[in-house]
Amino acid sequence: MLFVTAAVTPKGERRRCALVSAAAELLCEGGFEAVRHRAVARRAGLPLASTTYYFSSLDDLIVAAVEYIGMREAAMLRARVAALPRRRRGSEATADLLLELLIDDSGPDTPQHEQLISRYERYVACARQPALRDIQRRMMQQRAEAVAEAVERSGRTAGAALIDTLLFAIDGAVVSSLVDPSGTPRATTRASLIEVIDALAPYHRQAAAV
Numbered sequence: 001m002l003f004v005t006a007a008v009t010p011k012g013e014r015r016r017c018a019l020v021s022a023a024a025e026l027l028c029e030g031g032f033e034a035v036r037h038r039a040v041a042r043r044a045g046l047p048l049a050s051t052t053y054y055f056s057s058l059d060d061l062i063v064a065a066v067e068y069i070g071m072r073e074a075a076m077l078r079a080r081v082a083a084l085p086r087r088r089r090g091s092e093a094t095a096d097l098l099l100e101l102l103i104d105d106s107g108p109d110t111p112q113h114e115q116l117i118s119r120y121e122r123y124v125a126c127a128r129q130p131a132l133r134d135i136q137r138r139m140m141q142q143r144a145e146a147v148a149e150a151v152e153r154s155g156r157t158a159g160a161a162l163i164d165t166l167l168f169a170i171d172g173a174v175v176s177s178l179v180d181p182s183g184t185p186r187a188t189t190r191a192s193l194i195e196v197i198d199a200l201a202p203y204h205r206q207a208a209a210v
Contacts, residue, residue, distance in 0.1 A: 016054045018044040023065035024072075028115045032125060035062055063131045066122060070139040077101060077146045081153070088155035088203070095193035101150060102143070102170060105185045116185060120175055143167065151201045158201040166200045169193065 022043035026034040037051040037058060044050075055061040080101055089097060104112045126132045148163045158166065169192055177188035 012054070015044075015046060015050055018046060019051060019054060019061065020064045020068050023061050024068045027062070027065050027122075028069065028118045029111065030114070031118050031121050032062065035065065059129070059131065062129075063135065066132055067135050069122075070135055070142075074139065074142040074146075077143065081146045081149045084150060084153045086153045086155075091194050091197045094151070094154045094156065094197050094201070095190050097150060097154060098147065098166075098170070098193060099186050099190055101146070103174065103186055103189060113185075116174070117178060120171070120178070123171075140167075154201075155203055156197075156201040157204050162200045166193075166196070169196055169200075 019040055023035050023040045026039055026043060035058070038048055040061065041048045041051050051058075051061060055064070084097070103116065105116050122132070122136065126136045144160070144163050144167060147167060148158065148160070151158050151163070151166075170189055173189040173192040174185045177183050177185040180188070
């Protein structure tokens with residue numbers, strides 16, 4: 001006789017997905033501290049016991065939520081990059097394009113700003129939560145691939161190492177801006193990008209000759 005657990009039945013899978021989605025929303029809105037069994041169950045509209053029925057621990061639920069966020073962000077980023085027209089872009093236009101793709105921030109006290117903080121909290125959390133590291137590495141690789149494609153569609157070229165350096169510059173600028181009230185993440189990062197974009201992602205030789 002085949003034994004099928006509730007978690008793999010259609011109803012069980014719907015409930016599990018609802019819990020993961022609810023945990024992901026809470027994580028983006030308020031960071032790791034916001035993800036608690038009771039809060040997740042309330043957001044999902046499910047009984048409190050469902051969180052421990054479908055997940056072995058809160059950490060297990062958080063890992064699923066982080067992976068869900070990563071898959072969603074990667075899909076959105078790939079779609080946006082695929083829709084980019086191919087044309088030669090200057091340093092400012094390329095910087096603006098990358099910011100549009102990577103930093104959705106409407107200023108302090110907005111959902112977008114909280115989501116940006118949550119993203120970098122997930123980076124730091126990997127140091128303490130090994131279960132998140134593989135997920136985060138995949139997310140970073142997918143982001144690097146999307147940025148490389150965006151750079152190429154802007155008539156520029158950069159190897160993997162330089163794309164990583166470009167992303168390090170973006171991440172460093174964003175983190176610095178989050179603790180400095182004198183500037184916004186976009187403005188701070190834009191200034192940094194414009195300074196380095198031609199060195200890290202120069203024009204294709206063929207494009208430069210056009």
